Amino acid sequence: MNDVARHAGVGLKTVSRVVNGEPRVSSAMVQRVRQAIEDLGFRRHEGARLLRRGRTACVGLVLEDVADPFSSALTRAVESEAWANGFLLLTGSSGEDAVQERELTLAFCAGRVDGVVVVPAGDDHRYLAPEIEAGVAAVFADRPAGRIEADAVLVDNTGGARLGVGHLLEQGHRRIGHIGDAEGIFTAGERQRGYREALEAAEVPYDPSLVARGPVEQEFIRHALDRMLAGPEPVTAVFTGNNRATVAVIRDLATRERRPALVGFDDFELADMLSPAVTVVAQDAAVLGRTAAQVLFQRLGGDVSSARTIELQTRLIPRGSGEIPA
């Protein structure tokens, strides 16, 4: 910008005025500065501008894994919202690792973003307190913050699970297995709770031996199904707690004779094209992302009301696999 001023033979401030389209500049000046900008191929350095203004016009998004369809749909929504507000988006995947989540988030906060949307991997976010104090806005998505007060946009996991399991109970099932993510993952715990609540509401005894929570690997799924389908009272239906588990169960069932009913939490591409088509409890990642971003921009816009939690509803999509009778 200094170069431009010199080239145009005007003051630095005049260049700044032209570049920022401020009024009260004579057209002769504007002309000269424009020409100089053209000649030198000048483009304003946003980094410097924003340093001076105390803002970055960037927001950060910390995900579990961008490559996951849920995360990428969420990303797309946050991105649109950011762009609409004139912000750019920094993204990073934690790989479901609390340390990586922390490092990424803090790297974003170190003067690179004005706010962050975090899909947390860990359960202790006290490390964010100083950043929030310093003015960084933070919104948690899909899972709540741990040990600090912060805005969160969640899905009604418990209600969704009740919906799915309730649907199986309506078909007459009484022996319903549940396979979900490992202990320590918030959403998985909530969904298991919903599973249990649905059973209890229907006065079906909760049987811990029908629940398997662990790493969603084919091997783990196989053992879980072996167990659930064996014995004198095998399950006649399975409720899976996430779409990787759902797909893994489908793959596994393809190798077996027995065909229990199946309802999965979270929809997935081509669920309707499998046979039987897969009944799911759908959550909307795009709405989740959009809502989280909207809350973030409200905060960045000066909203200082106390932290709030928004819970999004799920919906059941019957397609066939959940309507197999007991």
Added chain:
Amino acid sequence: MNDVARHAGVGLKTVSRVVNGEPRVSSAMVQRVRQAIEDLGFRRHEGARLLRRGRTACVGLVLEDVADPFSSALTRAVESEAWANGFLLLTGSSGEDAVQERELTLAFCAGRVDGVVVVPAGDDHRYLAPEIEAGVAAVFADRPAGRIEADAVLVDNTGGARLGVGHLLEQGHRRIGHIGDAEGIFTAGERQRGYREALEAAEVPYDPSLVARGPVEQEFIRHALDRMLAGPEPVTAVFTGNNRATVAVIRDLATRERRPALVGFDDFELADMLSPAVTVVAQDAAVLGRTAAQVLFQRLGGDVSSARTIELQTRLIPRGSGEIPA
């Protein structure tokens, strides 16, 4: 940092030295500064640091749409590579719009990133020439740059298409339809060329009436298949140019009696679980992203050799749909 210096009663530079772990600082000083940092909850402002150093330690990634599985796998790979090099990643989707691609890319270049990986939507990238001149590194992924010299990492689309169509020819098919993306999309043109080359190599006449290129919408696909499957010489096989088209064709065929053989370009989740399982020509988005990022970091590391193009190979995955005989 100034506050820290005052609080510790030392010079600004000493604080800088401690923060940066420079040697030649007496441990007494280190102690005092550390204490002050602790007291004030100080964290270095990366934006300011990098402004001074003339770098941003960020790279940008411009995609068609993060929500697309191909894009998100690519993103994940670029992200890992960036993080490994100590860089953060800015991402944005162009929505297959050349203007949006340009705006995003230039927004990144305006002092926010040291380099960009671009999956281009447009075919004229002269707008990037001043940025490259100014020192921004640019690598194109999946599709080449238009009207400028730049590094590109591509997939052997033509070879991949020859592979897929060749496979159908081997099963005895002679009437093979092709459905692909609209004109103007580089990869679609290359794949159509491969389709044609494969036919010609097998001395099967190229029949333009068996080719449909347009927006991948269910309606468009239906019309295309109507046409291809009608008349005295209907197609006995279809080669689709991208995975959305493949899925759309599968959905459409589910409503028809005739079941032509099918090979699709680009693999997709659950392709193996459909019936019949879908034979595809697979490209590896993760390798594409990783390679593009590696080239970018070589450039950022000072490699000034002339622009180069890397072409990645595809591979055929036979699963059933492509082995239906003529």
Added chain:
DNA sequence: CTGAAAGCGCTTACAG
């Protein structure tokens, strides 16, 4: 309408 000065938070030479 125009411009010289100071400063955003940091680092890079340069002296002590």
Added chain:
DNA sequence: CTGAAAGCGCTTACAG
């Protein structure tokens, strides 16, 4: 080993 000065590229008051 330590620090005062200048400057990265821009904007915000303040004078003319």
